[in-house]
Amino acid sequence: xxxxTITIIIITVLLTxxxxxxxxxxxxxxxFMNFRISKLAIMITMTVxxxxxxxxxxxxxxxxxxxxxxxxxxxxxxxxNTLSDEDRDYIS
Numbered sequence: 738x739x740x741x742t743i744t745i746i747i748i749t750v751l752l753t754x755x756x757x758x759x760x761x762x763x764x765x766x767x768x769f770m771n772f773r774i775s776k777l778a779i780m781i782t783m784t785v786x787x788x789x790x791x792x793x794x795x796x797x798x799x800x801x802x803x804x805x806x807x808x809x810x811x812x813x814x815x816x817x818n819t820l821s822d823e824d825r826d827y828i829s
Contacts, residue, residue: 756780 759776766772820828 752784 756777759780761776762773763776763779764771765774765779
């Protein structure tokens with residue numbers, strides 16, 4: 738087993754133990770309203786939201802525009818004649 742797998746298992750066990758110990762009702766204030774809700778429901782909701790946000794932040798980004806590839810497609814490497822007539826006159 739890899740370190741990553743062991744870490745995920747340990748975090749899952751600790752999270753499950755914390756959720757199992759916090760099942761009593763609490764007053765939850767949101768804006769101007771108060772709710773009586775289970776700690777378990779709040780902790781599960783926040784955990785799910787945290788995993789979703791973590792996934793969205795950690796996912797691979799879309800490929801950005803490749804400016805070098807664009808430049809290379811315009812100026813091919815076989816084209817050795819890149820000097821203008823004015824530049825050739827100056828060099829001669």
